[in-house]
Amino acid sequence: MxxxxxxxxxxxxxxxxxxxxxxxxxxxxxxxxxxxxxxxxxxxxxxxxxxxxxxxxxxxxxxxxxxxxxxxxxxxxxxxxxxxxxxxxxxxxxxxxxxxxxxxxxxxxxxxxxxxxxxxxxxxxxxxxxxxxxxxxxxxxxxxxxxxxxKQLIIDNMNKLNSGNKKILIVGHPYNLYDNYLGKIIIKNLEKYPLELIYSDLFNQDDLSFYLSENIYWKYSKKTLGAIAYCQNKIDGIIFISTFPCGLDSLVNELVMRKINLPYLNLVIDDLDAITGIETRIESFIDIIEQN
Amino acid sequence: MANYYIPAYYLISKTLNVEIIKTPFITFKTIEIGNKYSPEFICTPFKYTLGSFIEALDMGANVLIQFGGGCRYGYYSELQKQILKDLGYKFELYNLVTAGKTDIKRIYKIIKKIDKNFNLFKGLYYLFITYKMIKYMDKIDDYIRRNVGFEVEKNSFNNLLKEMLEKFSLVNNPISLCYLYHKYFKKFKKIKINKPNNCLKVGLIGELYTLMEPFSNYYIEKELAKFNIEIKRFTNVNYLLFSNKKTTNKALKKAKKYMKYKMCADASSNVYWTKYLGQKKYDGIIHIKSSFCTPEISVMPILNKVANDYNIPLIFLSFDANTSEVGIKTRLEAFHDMIEMRRK
The missing domain is CATH 3.40.50 (Rossmann fold)
Incomplete structure (x- = not known):
């Protein structure tokens, strides 16, 4: 069957x-x-x-x-x-x-x-x-x-926070991040650089979402907010990846961008034909992080 | 929202010892302000409410009240609070409903915070009157919607409605309210109309805010009335606040063929209403929503299928901050021509 x-x-x-x-x-x-x-x-x-x-x-x-x-x-x-x-x-x-x-x-x-x-x-x-x-x-x-x-995946992901390289938190829904067509191209691009990539969905800190948003009621947005709250002071930048027009991300990401004190890049994917534009934006974002 | 500010004003002024600031009616300026500070792909009600909040704050308000529904409407307040704070305003924003749940204890606590001398029994008494008022208003609105397209004297319905609402806001007990309602309903029935037996009938369904706020749908009901069309609209405040659950359960039973599970917000009710309108042999259905309204977008293919099965024309109209009014009018005109041709 x-x-x-x-x-x-x-x-x-x-x-x-x-x-x-x-x-x-x-x-x-x-x-x-x-x-x-x-x-x-x-x-x-x-x-x-x-x-x-x-x-x-x-x-x-x-x-x-x-x-x-x-x-x-x-x-x-x-x-x-x-x-x-x-x-x-x-x-x-x-x-x-x-x-x-x-x-x-x-x-x-x-x-x-x-x-x-x-x-x-x-x-x-x-x-x-x-x-x-x-x-x-x-x-x-x-x-x-x-x-x-x-458990093992979460431990591996959180161990990356202790590395000496520049660390970037990638925020997004797993169905965008790990998708063969959407997320993988962006992540492949990021892997060229000497960076530590931390994924927001591999965390177990849902309770901490309270520090960023009092009454959020979406399960998986809670998870990402918890992850951001947890490693706010340990990372050098955040990349938001969302698809157009995601209902939850339009509200939650906007709120986070207004509250955090870190350099961030907001990638909204409509169609991946224009990958060059995304490449350029990633490049300039990494320049900013390295200068900090 | 439309005429519903009257019961809301009535309830607050009778129960709470606060000064109420009446915001002006929504204009293009409101949506412009809202659009300026809103995130990129948010649904349009967010922009309208944000614009109204800014206008109210400019007029000197310091307590804002936001409701919340089942979809992302429940999360509006938190982002709006942040946006307004970033703009430098000082205020308190209370969200009465979170996560689609009406927690009466929480609401009571919030009201106590706003006014320490709040009396629960007095509050419940006036809440009952307001509930009745909304129910009567919805009934009369329904009658007007069916007949306003055929009035002989222009604006006769509208003038009488204004008069009635003025009287409504002065009542003090449920009995006089009931008396007023029956008195005015008789008056409404006496208004001369010129209605043929086989007039065109159109049903309006869709997303609640855009349906009920006449400015945000460019006065679509008035436009349709000009074509001498009888209008049927299901969504009203009575449905939203009191009979929502009942209707959803009924919808799941009656439209079993098209849906198995309860969908978010009003999506399941819309499927049922489409089926209902098809069964009752209406001439057409107009589906209205604000752009990026996720629950309605995800139900659109199903509505298409239902309309196909019952052979009833269905048009989708999506409203945003910069939708052109002329474009909507042209589409409505074409739609009217089409349903008229189908009759012949």
Whole structure:
């Protein structure tokens, strides 16, 4: 059996858990890296004002639709009242269901209605014909492996703060930072320089977000704000990477830019055809940091 | 927002011992100021409210009140506070609703902070009257919207509405309010209209602020009335404050075919309303939103599909600070011509 997972949006939050979970059940996962064609394909399905990340998501669905048995699309509403998600995440399932003719596996994450990931994955497993006992075990093993791996990643990321090089914090949603087409080009560019790159999503300091914003209620923006608050005094600069027009970043990044006392670069990606412009901006930003 | 400043003014002036500064109606200057200090791709209500805040602060206000909804509306206040602070104003900004949750205890604490002598029972009494007032206003607005396009004497509806609202703001108990409502509703019904049986009917759906603030949609309802069109609009303050949850649950049941999960803000209700208008054989639907309104953008493809299934024309209008008024008018005219042709 093959399950297709679009390598966009929620993929980067959950893939490590899903990988171990489906591996244990002997289910193959189908994915593909983002390319220029995928963006163009996604553009044809999306309405013009949608954000670039969502367009990429549609492109992935279009690629996957006849290459797997099911496509996995969770519906993520919230992780509690003060841990909400971008509003796009709560309409993904219905969008795909209406626009494409595909078989979809879905579950809901809505802590206010007591629906969490564990219940959802078990529901999916039963739909595919597995026994509850086996599914519970698979989920447990996936969780243990995931926690171990995530812990190591966070430790590695935070250890970079002690290095002697100039340090830069890269702020952005993981689906933009690690995307093969959007973030990787920028990060490849940055890696040319003798810099230490620290990623904002690999932190565990959500509580510290209070110092920058009192009543922020988005789960993953909280994480980035916590990261910024934590390493405010230990880094030399911040690079914000967001897609056009990201709803959360327009507010949160603006607030952070007004509150921090560091040099920053705000990269808003609309279309990556003009990579030269971004290269020049990065170059001049690094000049500023080195002069400081 | 539209005429709703009257109940708001009424509630605050009756319960709190504060001086209220009436901001002028929104003009091009407001949006210009707001646009100047706003972030790049924020939705338009942010710009309007920021502009109004700056105008109010210039007039001498020192306490500002912002509400918050389910989408990023709930986070407006924090950024607006920072922007206004950076501009050098001194003020207090209170956000009554955060994260889409109405926490009554929190609101009570905030009110106590503003006015120490606040009396809870008095507050609840006037809150009840205000609730009734909003409900009556919405009912009358609904009647006006259906008939204003066919009035024989120009502005007769508008003048009577003004008179009624003036009387409304003087009431002191719910009974006299109820009496006034029935009295004026009869008067409204007596206004001469020239309405054919098979007039064109159009439904308005979309994002709440742009729908309800007439300036921000360039008085689209008046424009449509000029074409002799009956207008149906679902979004009003009564819906937003009191019957939101009920409608969403109903929407999820009735439009099961198109959506499985609850979507953010008014998105799920909009899907249901589109289906409703299609079933009731309306002549067209106009979807209005401010640009960059994420919940509405993510529901647009679904609305398109519903409209296709029920064979009803649907037009999307997006309003920003520098949308041209003439462009909107031309599109409306073309839309009107199209639905008229379809009739024949």
């Amino acid at each position: 093959k399950i297709g997972i679009p390598k966009a949006l929620y993929y980067y939050y959950f893939i490590m858990k899903w990988k171990y979970f489906f591996d244990y059940l002997n289910i193959e996962i189908v994915t593909i890296d983002t390319t220029k064609e995928i963006i163009t394909k996604g553009d044809s399905y999306a309405s013009s004002e949608m954000c670039l990340s969502l367009k990429i998501f549609f492109g992935h669905i279009d690629y996957l639709k006849d290459k797997c048995d099911y496509i996995l699309i969770p519906n993520i509403n919230n992780f509690g009242t003060y841990n909400q998600m971008c509003s796009n995440f709560s309409s993904l399932y219905d969008l795909v269901n209406n626009l494409f003719d595909v078989k979809i596996l879905t579950y809901e994450i809505n802590y206010l209605k007591h629906k969490n990931e564990k219940k959802g994955l078990i529901k999916i497993g039963r739909q595919l014909g597995f026994k509850t006992k086996l599914l519970k075990k698979a989920y447990k093993i996936a969780c243990i492996k995931y926690n171990k791996e995530q």
